[in-house]
Amino acid sequence: MLKRRIIPCLDIKNGRVVKGVHFGGLRDAGDPVEAARAYDKQGADELCMLDITATTEGREAFLDVIRRVTPSLFVPVTVGGGIRRARDVDRMLAAGADKVAVNSAAVTNPLLIEDLATRYGSQCIVGAVDVRRLPPIAADNGEPVYEVVVHGGTRGTGLEAVQWCRTLAELGVGEILLTSMDRDGSREGYDLWITRTVSRTVDVPVIASGGVGSLEHLRQGLATGEGEADAALAASIFHFGLYSIGQAKGYLHENNIPVRPSR
């Protein structure tokens, strides 16, 4: 049976791991090389590293982090942030990344995804989608409605989230990394409605992201009838030493979620 994956996520700014709330209010969370090695040792199934700076210097610092981190790792690494064209993907792969997540640029130019999937294969391209729940209006018939946001959550797009995820899968992404901006850093748990709805809509694997504050939240994100995601991404609970990957795996195993035993 295919195991559910636990993916620690490192948000990188100016060469340091940071963690914020609702995409803002950043605090320092340590050295990326040390953190990545520790998670690899603890039995993380993959790592995710996102560049959250938008400047050229930040981009170089991020590439440097990837180059320093990957030579000592033997788990797959997904990187993202500021990917706009094939050349950016080339540089990330050359730095040692296994998969590349594309976010804002896919909204501006959806055909970029088709091009990247053809060049590198779908397995290499992750569609990163940040969403926020819209205030309810009468026309919703009681169903929640979510909008895709870009540029670190500073801009709306008018795109409806579930349909956008379906489009990304059709264009050729191999996975969807779905982040709830409302829940990011809140420790209130994943937004289960949008996670489950996207999981049921697309055929590619879905990675739940945003809001984990406890091991029970990881279970909810992955469980049938709750989040139904294929992988659970989390940052704060691992960075600030609340739990180890091993404890997370142990809790999920006890609660009938199939996971790879940690070493």
Place this chain on the structure above:
Amino acid sequence: MNVGVIRYGAGNIDSVVRALEVCGATPLVIDDAALLDTVGAIVLPGVGAFGHGMAALRERGFIEALQSEVLGNEIPFLGICLGMQLLATRGEEGPERWHDGLGWIEGDVSRLPADERVPHVGWNEVYPADTDGGDALMRGIDPGRDFYFVHSYRVVPDDAAAWAASTPYGAPFCSAVVREHIWGVQFHPEKSQSAGFEVLKNFLEAAC
């Protein structure tokens, strides 16, 4: 032992090279088909599309060199992911579009059935076909050990004897093939930590 890792523009080979080093081999990155006759074993990694992979091997003159070394001189060979798929007779890419493969393992490469999520991404169980340890590659691997996969296509061998391992995903698919000194694995041993290193060490031992 000198192990040639073929670089032909089908994905990153750094982690394969590093994993072989950890397993005690001396990996040599081979860009030039003329240098293939300098190594004691050959690893063909690769991710991406079948047609692109074959075309890239052909452009660089690797097809004749591989045939001469692996089939002629019986140099042990391990194909990883796309490198395993290229062993087959032919590969599908889109509906009814087929490309010829190396043809060392009789069978087709086709898309995973749509009853599970595709691509198949993550850690899944591998069950060696020969539980008596007769197959050198999978020797000592406990049935059900987890390995890392990321792929949308898989090999369907014509001959059941070519199955070296299977993996359940909907129906079980062939996750490793064998023909004498030629092996292929659909999973990524270089991304599978200790389980992957055991398989690579088995390959290096078989190649000695």
